[in-house]
Amino acid sequence: MGWSKRGNGRSYNSLNGYATIIAFLSGKILDYADRIRKCMHCEKGRKVDDHDCRKNFNGSAKAMEADAGAALMNENKVLKETNLAARVLIGDHDSSTIAAFSVYINPTRIIDVQASVHTGLKNIRGDLYLRGNKILSIPLKDALQSFRQFLNLSSKPCLLVAHNENFDKSHLLRAILKCSLVESFNIIAGFSDSLPLFKNHFGSNKTPGEHKLSTLAVKHLNVKLDDQFHEALYDVKILEQLVSLTNEDHLFESSKSYNACLTHITKLNITASTMQHLSPLKGIISDRILEKMASVGIKYEDLLRIYQTK
Ligand SMILES: [Zn+2]
Numbered sequence: 590m591g592w593s594k595r596g597n598g599r600s601y602n603s604l605n606g607y608a609t610i611i612a613f614l615s616g617k618i619l620d621y622a623d624r625i626r627k628c629m630h631c632e633k634g635r636k637v638d639d640h641d642c643r644k645n646f647n648g649s650a651k652a653m654e655a656d657a658g659a660a661l662m663n664e665n666k667v668l669k670e671t672n673l674a675a676r677v678l679i680g681d682h683d684s685s686t687i688a689a690f691s692v693y694i695n696p697t698r699i700i701d702v703q704a705s706v707h708t709g710l711k712n713i714r715g716d717l718y719l720r721g722n723k724i725l726s727i728p729l730k731d732a733l734q735s736f737r738q739f740l741n742l743s744s745k746p747c748l749l750v751a752h753n754e755n756f757d758k759s760h761l762l763r764a765i766l767k768c769s770l771v772e773s774f775n776i777i778a779g780f781s782d783s784l785p786l787f788k789n790h791f792g793s794n795k796t797p798g799e800h801k802l803s804t805l806a807v808k809h810l811n812v813k814l815d816d817q818f819h820e821a822l823y824d825v826k827i828l829e830q831l832v833s834l835t836n837e838d839h840l841f842e843s844s845k846s847y848n849a850c851l852t853h854i855t856k857l858n859i860t861a862s863t864m865q866h867l868s869p870l871k872g873i874i875s876d877r878i879l880e881k882m883a884s885v886g887i888k889y890e891d892l893l894r895i896y897q898t899k
Contacts, residue, residue, distance in 0.1 A: 746778035
């Protein structure tokens with residue numbers, strides 16, 4: 590979005606704004622829109638229908654961007670004709686439209702029944718469905734590249750925060766490793782978990798599930814429990830609001846670096862693949878000991894060879 594008058598700091602009072610949408614891959618302009626707040630003729634007291642009135646907006650200069658952005662995404666002819674739904678909106682650094690990032694990734698496996706109940710997502714013959722409606726999804730690598738673009742909008746390194754982060758973090762890191770994009774994501778400074786932060790801040794009365802995102806949100810944010818929970822974008826917005834109630838410094842103090850997390854995941858991957866070589870011992874030796882053996886690379890064949898050469 591561009592404004593006729595430059596805004597500085599927190600002051601934006603331009604009377605006109607112009608917005609375009611540019612396709613991510615082709616770099617071509619797909620559509621444009623303007624937002625005009627003042628008309629010379631209307632100011633002089635003339636009626637709207639007796640002149641070529643261009644005034645089409647009543648909000649603030651800053652609100653123009655979100656308004657034009659939403660209109661360009663929702664009413665664009667090219668997107669409609671090709672039946673494309675835009676899932677990723679990339680704005681510039683000072684934009685108020687960059688609040689969120691969300692894409693769906695092509696499903697590669699059947700989503701189990703319990704997960705479907707939680708998320709509303711189903712894989713039907715390779716297409717992704719959300720609560721019965723087919724939704725647009727993209728390949729994993731494209732999704733990661735869009736996510737990196739989104740992170741790059743920040744001029745500073747990013748700390749990624751998730752609730753009970755181990756699950757989300759290991760999925761993201763495995764995807765980054767799988768797509769060979771380790772270096773591209775150096776903008777991630779580290780990861781932090783909001784679970785210990787919330788336990789510390791909101792306290793505990795030892796009831797089961799009291800630190801679940803939905804429970805905390807109902808209690809502290811005055812939101813209603815409905816089926817929007819587990820929709821990633823909604824969960825993230827709730828998480829952001831809950832974190833803002835706490836002392837965010839703890840998130841930085843308890844964070845783990847990107848490189849340390851990658852090293853940990855790589856070790857786990859090696860352990861998992863070595864475990865396959867220990868399968869004849871499953872049920873004979875405890876899983877814990879098997880994991881220990883796998884983590885230092887001991888295989889069943891090694892044990893056999895050493896036994897036989899003695
Ligand atoms: Zn007018």
